[in-house]
Amino acid sequence: MTYFEHLPFLENxxxxxxxxxxxxxxxxxxxxxxTCTSCRDELVAYRATSDKLLVSLPPxxxxxxxxxxxxxxxxxxxxxxxxxxxWSLPRLAVTIAILLLLALNMLSLSQVRTLQNxxxxxxxxxxxxxxxxxxxxxxxxxxFPIQAENxxxxxxxxxxxxxxxxxxxxxxxxxxxxTYQVWLIAPDGExxxxxxxxxxxxxxxxxxxxxxxxxxxxxxxxxxxIEPAGExxxxxxxxxxxxxx
Amino acid sequence: MSIxxxxxxxxxxxxxxxxxxxxxxVVKGDEGAFLALYDCYVSRVYALALHILADSMLAExxxxxxxLKLWSRAHMxxxxxxxxxxxxxxxxxxxxxxRLRLEGRRPTLSDARDPTEAWQTxxxxxxxxxxxxxxxxxxxxxxxxxxxxxxxxxxxxxGLSQSEIAxxxxxxxxxxxxxLRAAMERLRHAWGPK
Numbered sequence: 001m002t003y004f005e006h007l008p009f010l011e012n013x014x015x016x017x018x019x020x021x022x023x024x025x026x027x028x029x030x031x032x033x034x035t036c037t038s039c040r041d042e043l044v045a046y047r048a049t050s051d052k053l054l055v056s057l058p059p060x061x062x063x064x065x066x067x068x069x070x071x072x073x074x075x076x077x078x079x080x081x082x083x084x085x086x087w088s089l090p091r092l093a094v095t096i097a098i099l100l101l102l103a104l105n106m107l108s109l110s111q112v113r114t115l116q117n118x119x120x121x122x123x124x125x126x127x128x129x130x131x132x133x134x135x136x137x138x139x140x141x142x143x144f145p146i147q148a149e150n151x152x153x154x155x156x157x158x159x160x161x162x163x164x165x166x167x168x169x170x171x172x173x174x175x176x177x178x179t180y181q182v183w184l185i186a187p188d189g190e191x192x193x194x195x196x197x198x199x200x201x202x203x204x205x206x207x208x209x210x211x212x213x214x215x216x217x218x219x220x221x222x223x224x225x226i227e228p229a230g231e232x233x234x235x236x237x238x239x240x241x242x243x244x245x
Numbered sequence: 246m247s248i249x250x251x252x253x254x255x256x257x258x259x260x261x262x263x264x265x266x267x268x269x270x271v272v273k274g275d276e277g278a279f280l281a282l283y284d285c286y287v288s289r290v291y292a293l294a295l296h297i298l299a300d301s302m303l304a305e306x307x308x309x310x311x312x313l314k315l316w317s318r319a320h321m322x323x324x325x326x327x328x329x330x331x332x333x334x335x336x337x338x339x340x341x342x343x344r345l346r347l348e349g350r351r352p353t354l355s356d357a358r359d360p361t362e363a364w365q366t367x368x369x370x371x372x373x374x375x376x377x378x379x380x381x382x383x384x385x386x387x388x389x390x391x392x393x394x395x396x397x398x399x400x401x402x403x404g405l406s407q408s409e410i411a412x413x414x415x416x417x418x419x420x421x422x423x424x425l426r427a428a429m430e431r432l433r434h435a436w437g438p439k
Contacts, residue, residue: 011422011426012422014425014426014429014430014433015400015407015422015425015426015429017429018397018400018401018425018429019400019401019404020400020401020405020406020407020410020425021406021407022406022407022408023406045433046429046433048433048436049429049432049433049436050401050429051327051331051335052382052432052436053382053386053397053401053432054293054331054334054335054338055289055330055331055334055379055382056379056382056383056385056386057289057292057293057296057379057383058292058379058383059288059289059291059292059379060288060291060292060295061287061288061291062287062288062291062301062304062305062308063301063305066287066291066305066308066309067280067283067284067287069309070283070309070312070313071276071280073309073313074276074279074313074316075316075317076274077274077276077279
């Protein structure tokens, strides 16, 4: 290729190095560069010139926030410098104080709930005791003594008003997986559940209403057995006492 | 290994050993090495993006995109092709020009930055090694006639083709080609054979 044949390509190389050559001319030059070593050398020289244009600008600092913004957007970064958590003494002290406050808070909450449960049980006992007192004032109320191996007390029964209350003393504590269950005994011997009883360690006696879906006149006795926790359909455990009306 | 803030390096397009070591660690996902390169080169990347976009917010976005590309494409850097800084600034230029086109901003005679002004933002003071380098390069650009500087500005920093420059300036295309070639020849000779 003669110099004059090279000339149109040579003239376009500076613009090409700047990225300013129009698309059609750029395509022609790129095809020519495939076969022309001298033009490729010329391009390398002009590329070095355009590279220097890149680095010739005075540096300028961006905002300090940019660094953190970029850092937060690095996907899958592996931190090689210091660990993210720096347990300084003040931070450790604040953390311990917060944990202690949380623990105290939890303890206080637990104590409040225990007191609320105790209060609810006492209120039940007071109500049951009041019911027993009222029943004792009725002329039709009959008292049946309970005298068993581990427990003593009375059954107050008012058939006219269909009320009955058990007053028990010395009922032994039982494991959490067991409960005392009260039964009403029908004339044919069939038992109907009349409520669950759990003695309280802090109260030596308890009063428990005997609840019945039917009239109490249709039953001939009351009994108590030890059953698994929950409520049994019929007696399965050992008998605590039995009273026949 | 602790990483301090490295000093700016530009060794005439030849990659520095430190850069090569750091970029290898970036390829492995080392955030510390990435931040060392950021601290070293961000002022150059931002300066270029700001020069092209003339808007600090857009320039920061372009700078961010450039460094995120460095993070994800570090394995594509080839030291035998030239310095890391030039590679990074090439990415920054393309990123900023893409953003310029996206914004639909086209320079006209009225809103094109006065190249004389653009090249005059050089601080005074004693030359340090970094500063002396870009000062010496910048000196050659300043030595061009305003006409030539404007052509370089529109072609390289605004991404216009010769036809587009002819349209913006209202010059014949042949005149643009001749003067742009002349401007580049001046710079090439001023900056030496390399």
